[in-house]
Every structure is written in structure tokens, then in C-alpha cells.
Amino acid sequence: MNPSLVTLLLFLSLKFLARAAMAAIPTGNVCLGTTNYTSNSQYEQNLNQLLQSLQANVPVSGGFNSTTLGTSPDQVFGLGLCRGDVKTTECTKCISNSTSEILRLCPGSKEAIAWYDTCIVRYSDSNFFGTVDGYRGGLLNTQNVSDVTSFREALGTLMRDLSSTAPYNPLMYASGQAVYADFFTFYGLVQCTRDLDAPQCEVCLENLIQKIPSCCSDKLGGQIISGSCFLRFEDSRFFTPSTTTAQPPSPPSSS
Known part of the structure; x- marks a missing residue:
């Protein structure tokens, strides 16, 4: 390219x-x-x-x-x-x-x-x-959040949780929700293309998470995309909630 x-x-x-x-x-x-x-x-x-x-x-x-x-x-x-x-x-x-x-x-x-x-x-x-494609662009909601500190913390935690779960899900997909300022709920999802392996998926999603401040700083919604993965968050539910959640594999036990 x-x-x-x-x-x-x-x-x-x-x-x-x-x-x-x-x-x-x-x-x-x-x-x-x-x-x-x-x-x-x-x-x-x-x-x-x-x-x-x-x-x-x-x-x-x-x-x-x-x-x-x-x-x-x-x-x-x-x-x-x-x-x-x-x-x-x-x-x-x-x-x-x-x-x-x-x-x-x-x-x-x-x-x-x-x-x-x-x-x-x-x-x-x-x-x-099997090659991680880089950042391609983003979209954002123009409305600002009401509590910046609380929102940043909640969004960071949600994205980290989803990006650590998705690579080990058979669909390489994860969705969830979080609360900021004690009562405002927002929703997020992440997904990778399945030609990637789990470590590559994690790298791809981490690259996009790092783009959130420059794309969608303190906004109520945003979407960041590449040819290998994407993430999205909004203040209203835009996906069908998952019925099961995959977790990363447990580390090998020591003798």
C-alpha cells in the first residue's frame, strides 16, 4: 500500500x-x-x-x-x-x-x-x-460529555476490557456497557477481521484506542476504523447484547 x-x-x-x-x-x-x-x-x-x-x-x-x-x-x-x-x-x-x-x-x-x-x-x-492494517479514519458525535474525568476513566476501562476479550472470542468481537458520572450509561464494541491471530488483533485494537483522544476527545460517541479492526462507542445501545462472553485463556499452571 x-x-x-x-x-x-x-x-x-x-x-x-x-x-x-x-x-x-x-x-x-x-x-x-x-x-x-x-x-x-x-x-x-x-x-x-x-x-x-x-x-x-x-x-x-x-x-x-x-x-x-x-x-x-x-x-x-x-x-x-x-x-x-x-x-x-x-x-x-x-x-x-x-x-x-x-x-x-x-x-x-x-x-x-x-x-x-x-x-x-x-x-x-x-x-x-494476517497483516495488521493501520488507522484509516474516524467519526464522532458532536455532543460533549458532562463529566470529562469520569467519562475518560470509564471509557478507558471499557475499551481495555473489550480489547482483551475480543481476540479470544471465536468471532473476534466483544461488546459491553459502562457508567460514568454515577448514572450515565454508554455502550461500546470492538472487532477484528479473522485473518488476524489473537496477538495481532490486540495490537490492532490498541492502535485504534490510542487514536480516541485525537478523534473523539470527550464526545458522547465515536467510531475508529482500519482495514483489520474497528471500535465504536455511543450513549445509546446500537448493537444486540451478547449472550456469551469469551475470556482470555488462563496462564499455564506451575508445577
């Missing part, structure tokens, strides 16, 4: 997020790569087949699928991921929309990532599987 070609997302109000999801408009996208593919090329044919494969397989494989098609120099790598709390029908709709829209958003691009409210789709002419 060429960092100079990465277009970072604008920092927008989360008030627009729900509207975007309802209208099948992505939360954000980046179009990458140093060269474009040409119309009717072998790369384009492979890309179209790969996106069709993701559309068919992501919803029925637990909300995640990574695959590759073709051979170099026309090989395409891609993945799709649905948020850990969404049902199969919602996952199907989101992946169907995103695999269609990403071609319109990034015409000719050999690399692209599109984020929706409940899923992401990514493809490239380079093998990115």
Missing part, C-alpha cells in the same frame, strides 16, 4: 451514521493502489468473481470469509466481515450492498476498503491476510 494514496475519512457526526446505514451508503471508503486495472481485463474478471464469492459465502460462514482468485499478476485477495451481533439476513444485505457499491466507489482501483454500519469489504492485488 502506498500511504500517499490513502484518502482518510472525514470526521463526521455519528448522527449521520444511522441514515447512511438505512440508505445503504458506506460509513467510509478508501481507494488504494499505485495502478488501476483496465476495463474487461483479467484482473477485473477475477475481482468480480471474488466479490460474488464473498457475497455468497460471508453470511453462511459465520459472518467472515477471506478468499483469493487468479494468479499473478492478476491475482485478487479479498475478505468480507459482518459485525459480530448481526443476524444472517442483515449480514447478507450488508455484504450484498457493499460488494456492489465498492466498485462504484473505487472504479478501476486495484485496492479498496469500504465500511458499512454492520460490515466491511476489502480487496487488493497484494496478499494482506
Whole structure:
């Protein structure tokens, strides 16, 4: 990836997020790569087949699928991921929309990532599987919190707890809630793409947590994203509560 070609997302109000999801408009996208593919090329044919494969397989494989098609120099790598709390029908709709829209958003691009409210789709002419993608951008709620000190402490604790749990969950997903100033509840979730291992997921989430002050300092909501993981928090519940929670493995016992 060429960092100079990465277009970072604008920092927008989360008030627009729900509207975007309802209208099948992505939360954000980046179009990458140093060269474009040409119309009717072998790369384009492979890309179209790969996106069709993701559309068919992501919803029925637990909300995640990574695959590759073709051979170099026309090989395409891609993945799709649905948020850990969404049902199969919602996952199907989101992946169907995103695999269609990403071609319109990034015409000719050999690399692209599109984020929706409940899923992401990514493809490239380079093998990115098992590699932590860096920070791509964020969105924020424009409303300030009422008690900054209490909120910072509660948000930090929640994000640390979620980011230590998600890597060891089969979905690499965790959600929860916290209280600040004694009676204000807010909600958060984190998730990684499942081509990463647990330590890589932890690194990815930690990188995004470190971006919270610059993205969403003392705001009632925020979302920070990369091609490998994302986090989000809001003052209203935006996810389906988990019925089970995975915990990190216990350290080996000493003799």
C-alpha cells in the first residue's frame, strides 16, 4: 500500500451514521493502489468473481470469509466481515450492498476498503491476510460529555476490557456497557477481521484506542476504523447484547 494514496475519512457526526446505514451508503471508503486495472481485463474478471464469492459465502460462514482468485499478476485477495451481533439476513444485505457499491466507489482501483454500519469489504492485488492494517479514519458525535474525568476513566476501562476479550472470542468481537458520572450509561464494541491471530488483533485494537483522544476527545460517541479492526462507542445501545462472553485463556499452571 502506498500511504500517499490513502484518502482518510472525514470526521463526521455519528448522527449521520444511522441514515447512511438505512440508505445503504458506506460509513467510509478508501481507494488504494499505485495502478488501476483496465476495463474487461483479467484482473477485473477475477475481482468480480471474488466479490460474488464473498457475497455468497460471508453470511453462511459465520459472518467472515477471506478468499483469493487468479494468479499473478492478476491475482485478487479479498475478505468480507459482518459485525459480530448481526443476524444472517442483515449480514447478507450488508455484504450484498457493499460488494456492489465498492466498485462504484473505487472504479478501476486495484485496492479498496469500504465500511458499512454492520460490515466491511476489502480487496487488493497484494496478499494482506494476517497483516495488521493501520488507522484509516474516524467519526464522532458532536455532543460533549458532562463529566470529562469520569467519562475518560470509564471509557478507558471499557475499551481495555473489550480489547482483551475480543481476540479470544471465536468471532473476534466483544461488546459491553459502562457508567460514568454515577448514572450515565454508554455502550461500546470492538472487532477484528479473522485473518488476524489473537496477538495481532490486540495490537490492532490498541492502535485504534490510542487514536480516541485525537478523534473523539470527550464526545458522547465515536467510531475508529482500519482495514483489520474497528471500535465504536455511543450513549445509546446500537448493537444486540451478547449472550456469551469469551475470556482470555488462563496462564499455564506451575508445577
